[in-house]
Amino acid sequence: MIRPCEEREFEQIWEIVNDGAQAYRGVIPADRCAEPYMSEDELHGQIEEGVVFWGYEEGSRLLAVMGMQRVKDATLIRHAYVRSGEQQRGIGSHLLTHLRSMTSGPVLIGTWEAAAWAIRFYERHGFTRVSQQEKDRLLRTYWSVPERQIETSVVLADWRDGRIDGRSDNPNFSGA
């Protein structure tokens, strides 16, 4: 079952993020890989900033979370994590499909350049990687992330019918 996470589930969300993020160990740059990967304060901060978490529940156990945040004229998919023992069973796909069905306009996703599996996962769902130049601009416009994270990240986009100001590689851009 896919449903919005509740406030009282904060600890579970935090646990799933850090469990799922084990996949990053030894892959993403060491200086970006804290232990735990995300602190409780950081997660509180993300929720306060407007990230809304949805969860995938099976047998009354939360197995995965995915956050969604409306920023300006786009929707960001943020903090997508499936518990380490439950990955590659289709759960992430269910969540992503569900979240996308609730949004209109462009959907943007930022992830680590080194997380090849995550890039493939989003590409399989129709997202395309934006150019280096566009990535830097989008990360500075839609996210609040440190410069070092900008350097080591990629952005994938599904522009759909949406239009984003000044985007240079949006195939739907008509120049207006």
Ligand SMILES: CC(C)(COP(=O)(O)OP(=O)(O)OC[C@H]1O[C@@H](n2cnc3c(N)ncnc32)[C@H](O)[C@@H]1OP(=O)(O)O)[C@@H](O)C(=O)NCCC(=O)NCCS
């Ligand atoms: C990325 C993630 C959310 C995808 O969810 P999922 O439930 O595992 O993915 P699904 O089972 O729906 O889809 C599987 C597809 O995802 C990709 N994939 C996910 N994990 C993979 C892995 N460990 N190795 C290879 N491919 C992987 C592949 O494209 C795979 O398709 P394939 O098996 O046909 O090649 C999940 O694997 C995860 O939490 N990973 C660790 C954290 C992470 O990278 N989060 C993304 C942050 S933006």
